[in-house]
Amino acid sequence: MAQDSPTRLGFVLLGILGGGPRSGYDVPTLFSSTPMAHFSDSPGSIYPALRRLERCGWIRPVQSRQPQPSKRRLFTVTPQGLSKLKLWLRQPVRRAEVIHSLEELQLRYVFTYELSGAVAAVRFLAEMERAIQAYLQEPRSFLASVRPQMHLGGRLAIEQGIRWTRRARNELRKEEA
């Protein structure tokens, strides 16, 4: 069932629409040159995803009062969709996400910032940092014994995450001041 478990692209669309009414055509222009675009910017993925969200009742089309602004079909997040979005954003940061999808965590950070502001974003980054630290302190001895080089590569890849969270928190603090 797509009823209760939209894909990552679905949540991305939801997050974008959370910032105001957008059309499907806006999505690639907003994300294609951003390092958060791990999905294709092709219409073949976006429009079906929008229709899925609409079927779930998470978004709805909104007719613009403007005098026929071409064919653009704008969508907004419904109250139900907003609560689902918040649920996604406020999910606890799990070990599996730290390992497999650091990028999804970054996406959640961005949308938390936009939806709830800098304070909430800083809180999220702190939780993210805790989770990454916890993972880094695991033994992982079997990896070290099997392939030391791979261990090095993996460790470096994950350590970038914690550096990023620290950096992001500093930037946010500067902005608040």
Place this chain on the structure above:
Amino acid sequence: MAQDSPTRLGFVLLGILGGGPRSGYDVPTLFSSTPMAHFSDSPGSIYPALRRLERCGWIRPVQSRQPQPSKRRLFTVTPQGLSKLKLWLRQPVRRAEVIHSLEELQLRYVFTYELSGAVAAVRFLAEMERAIQAYLQEPRSFLASVRPQMHLGGRLAIEQGIRWTRRARNELRKEEA
């Protein structure tokens, strides 16, 4: 055609087998707790991918001389597969990869290290850093004007990349000494 364009998982498998004969069962144990596992560690993805690679002639089964070591089917990279792997690793680092798949670049770094050693890995990191720098110096003015916050998030996400490459290069230099 899967003949000439294997998926990312295909290259990952190729890279793993490049380090010596492995079985399909080895893959999840090598990668599941590593931040390079953006694919599922389930057999439903790995075994079909192995068969695709075998059909392409990039890998081949190798019968172990050991006295019937259970049912493990070991694979090795064929000469043709090795040249394809090297082609993938030595691909120039493009702007699109910096934006959309930093993780694939990290994978290529790891396998470059294993296949060609530290010197080649450092060279790759240098190229990666150049590409990231070039992207960071682009104007990206439209993003800044539309959604300043998103701009911040995106910039932070990409800047992690360059920090990581620098860090990795330092680690490698220490190791050489």
Place this chain on the structure above:
DNA sequence: GTATGCATGTAATACGTTACATGATTGT
């Protein structure tokens, strides 16, 4: 009125995911 870009959509395909199924091996 022809071309170019805007904006949405569809069809074929292949891949990953999830869940289930199977046989061999080891231990007790």
Place this chain on the structure above:
DNA sequence: ACAATCATGTAACGTATTACATGCATAC
């Protein structure tokens, strides 16, 4: 003999990808 783990495999499903198609603007 029985259970648990090892190791491989299959089937159903949904979704991303790629490429193509459509209609409407606006400009020249």
